[in-house]
Amino acid sequence: MLIQGLLAVLLFQLLGELIVVTFLLPVPGPVLGMVMLLVALLSLRRVPVAVRSVSEGLLSNLALLFVPAGVGLVLHFDLLRDEWWIILIALILSSVGAAVITALIFAALLQRQRRRAKG
Amino acid sequence: MLPVTEFWVYFAAQPLLWIVLTLGVYSAAFAIHRWAGRSPLLHPVLVSMVVLIGLLLLTETPYQTYFSGAQFIHFLLGPATVAIAVPLFDYFAKIRQLWLPILVACVTGAFSAAAIAVAVAWFFDARMETLLSIAPKSVTSPIALGISQKIGGFPELSAALCLVTGVSGSLLVPSVLKALRIEDEETQGFVLGLTSHGFGTAVALETGALAGAFAGLAMGLTGLITALMLPALVALV
Numbered sequence: 001m002l003i004q005g006l007l008a009v010l011l012f013q014l015l016g017e018l019i020v021v022t023f024l025l026p027v028p029g030p031v032l033g034m035v036m037l038l039v040a041l042l043s044l045r046r047v048p049v050a051v052r053s054v055s056e057g058l059l060s061n062l063a064l065l066f067v068p069a070g071v072g073l074v075l076h077f078d079l080l081r082d083e084w085w086i087i088l089i090a091l092i093l094s095s096v097g098a099a100v101i102t103a104l105i106f107a108a109l110l111q112r113q114r115r116r117a118k119g
Numbered sequence: 120m121l122p123v124t125e126f127w128v129y130f131a132a133q134p135l136l137w138i139v140l141t142l143g144v145y146s147a148a149f150a151i152h153r154w155a156g157r158s159p160l161l162h163p164v165l166v167s168m169v170v171l172i173g174l175l176l177l178t179e180t181p182y183q184t185y186f187s188g189a190q191f192i193h194f195l196l197g198p199a200t201v202a203i204a205v206p207l208f209d210y211f212a213k214i215r216q217l218w219l220p221i222l223v224a225c226v227t228g229a230f231s232a233a234a235i236a237v238a239v240a241w242f243f244d245a246r247m248e249t250l251l252s253i254a255p256k257s258v259t260s261p262i263a264l265g266i267s268q269k270i271g272g273f274p275e276l277s278a279a280l281c282l283v284t285g286v287s288g289s290l291l292v293p294s295v296l297k298a299l300r301i302e303d304e305e306t307q308g309f310v311l312g313l314t315s316h317g318f319g320t321a322v323a324l325e326t327g328a329l330a331g332a333f334a335g336l337a338m339g340l341t342g343l344i345t346a347l348m349l350p351a352l353v354a355l356v
Contacts, residue, residue: 006198009198009201012201016201027350028266028268028346030197030201030265031200031262031265031346034201034202034339037201037205038204038207041204041208047205055205058195058202059205059206062259063162064164064192065192065199066196066278067141067164068185068192069264069279070167070279071172071275072274072276073172073275074175075273076275076276079246083240083245083246086240086249087240087245087249087253087280089239089243090237090253091253091283093236093239095232095284095287095291095292096292096295097231098228098231098232098257099296101231102224102227102228103301103306104299105224105228106220106221106224106309106310107303107306109220109223110220110306113217113220
């Protein structure tokens, strides 16, 4: 069961990578694989049990998968020594700015849609 | 019996040691996080990174040696990205109902997150590599790694910046929402997922299941939109 689910996910990733390489697309292969799997699930109208269990297994341990790349920070210590404060200011301002913009737009559009649904 | 140093020399060259250490350190960090009341500052990924980087520096092990083992864990990021299709499928009815607000807010939000970060870094004369690595920082890490690779940033730096964004965002964004008097769960979850991806989704889930669902949706869509938008923008510039 688990093998079929893993195979399905890997096949969609492979398909995504193949299309990206063939047509020189700017999107990461797995992202295209995700879109194609979503389309496949929508046309199937359900999630096969094997696919769901593999997906839940991978996503519930998602944080662990970042660790190897995160440790790679050790390669960029010289860049960080010079620019860590710029990066920190940029990250904080961007999070706050994007949160304000998104919250105002989304709340306004949501309210408009609800008013319309009522009226 | 072999002396300890020779054991180390033998096993340090094997992938197995680094897989076991990564899993072991993460499990311990996970337990500490839970014990400390899930403070975002003690997130298991951050704690694991600090411990493992310290270990590599202490034993003078090159990152390449570490990665020869850790790559087997790293590989799973690709399948994990594909697997996000399943929660997106689950929320699809709600997405279809609210597709216009979701799409408009997600495009403007994803664009402003990347644009503000790059503009601030550019204002302070950061290097080109920093600018390219900081651009995908609001996106969930597996997607950000792929984007960073595509546009010529440092994938490892982008991954770390995503983690820092997640931590700082999940600490800051709830106060921003409070200041704006945003009270509905949909908007709260959506904003948390958009700005702080997985970390924000975890915070949103504490508010409620609806907020969690919208956070997961915003996280997936922001990843998708940024993946489509950034490489095209970089090619233009």
